Amino acid sequence: MKVLVTGGCGYIGSATARWLRSKGVDVQVIDNLSEGHRQAWDGPLEILDLLDRDLLHTYLKGKSFDGVVHFAARCYVGESVEQPERYWRSNVVPVIHLTEALQGVPFVFSSTCATYGEPQAEYLQEDHPQFPVNPYGATKLAAERLLLDRSAAGHGTCGLLRYFNAAGAAPGGDFGEHHDPETHLIPLAIDAALGERPPMTIFGTDYPTPDGTCIRDYIHVDDLAAAHEKALDCLITGGDSGYWNLGTGNGFSVRQIMDAVGHAVGQPVPFKEGPRRVGDPAILVANSAKAKAELGWVPHYTDVNELVATAVAWHRAHPSGYAS
Numbered sequence: 001m002k003v004l005v006t007g008g009c010g011y012i013g014s015a016t017a018r019w020l021r022s023k024g025v026d027v028q029v030i031d032n033l034s035e036g037h038r039q040a041w042d043g044p045l046e047i048l049d050l051l052d053r054d055l056l057h058t059y060l061k062g063k064s065f066d067g068v069v070h071f072a073a074r075c076y077v078g079e080s081v082e083q084p085e086r087y088w089r090s091n092v093v094p095v096i097h098l099t100e101a102l103q104g105v106p107f108v109f110s111s112t113c114a115t116y117g118e119p120q121a122e123y124l125q126e127d128h129p130q131f132p133v134n135p136y137g138a139t140k141l142a143a144e145r146l147l148l149d150r151s152a153a154g155h156g157t158c159g160l161l162r163y164f165n166a167a168g169a170a171p172g173g174d175f176g177e178h179h180d181p182e183t184h185l186i187p188l189a190i191d192a193a194l195g196e197r198p199p200m201t202i203f204g205t206d207y208p209t210p211d212g213t214c215i216r217d218y219i220h221v222d223d224l225a226a227a228h229e230k231a232l233d234c235l236i237t238g239g240d241s242g243y244w245n246l247g248t249g250n251g252f253s254v255r256q257i258m259d260a261v262g263h264a265v266g267q268p269v270p271f272k273e274g275p276r277r278v279g280d281p282a283i284l285v286a287n288s289a290k291a292k293a294e295l296g297w298v299p300h301y302t303d304v305n306e307l308v309a310t311a312v313a314w315h316r317a318h319p320s321g322y323a324s
């Protein structure tokens, strides 16, 4: 089986590329290395910008893939609010270019719970209304719609995977999360605990949650990788298009995550309390029953301490991420 993975040098993309390769899949990665890291993927790599339609179509001409998994995108909510045009271009146009070139090829898409917007229930199910509250979520939803329209037209099935909070690192500490700038809670809390950054800021302590801080569903990157394999298998063996939430179903507050980081590092996370961050709903927790029932997917990292420990191990082995 030969699979094209776009954005395969990024955090979730490289974890998925490695996971698929470990299952015997012939993986070809495309990445423009704008956000990804060459060291994150040591297999076949084409350095190419998906916004360059001619270059992409020339590259794909005559090649055949059993499936495509598309990660390449921009993924910062705050940045998307400031630069919406850039997000619409980066997150939607590549999907058009890929689908034009890969008629009939099953397409697994890296989507997000941010497509739902403000939650109207404690646990989000796939039939929750989709009214994104930031351009990041809106662009991911637009790409979802395009892929569903393509599927309805008979031009190829799609699997839309709506991640909750991707977190953690490969067991063994060889591969992990490295964003520049880093904005995510767990890596920032680890840096603060180790004294490598100033105290972290808790974004909002007046949310309607038990300790006043936001609650999220942290899902290990290898569990996400496994879900992509399941979705690909489903589509390649003739399964119908579908959309699936990927989370553990367990919510943890910012303070609970800081406690877990403090425990794993062996010293508490220094912090200050700050105002809410624009675009952050109070609680986002997945109901992933559909992925379990339809894909046979089961997340293994359900203990948040275990998940955080993998991120700490990666950080200790690579204090400057892939620059180490």
Ligand code: UDP
Binding pocket: 077, 165, 183, 184, 185, 186, 188, 200, 201, 202, 203, 204, 214, 215, 216, 254, 277, 280
């Ligand atoms: N958060 C925080 N301080 C930080 C970074 C994040 O309090 O320095 C909070 C953020 O408001 C959210 C949660 O931690 O409630 C997870 O944020 P992250 O950016 O990791 O992921 P997101 O939920 O935006 O995908």
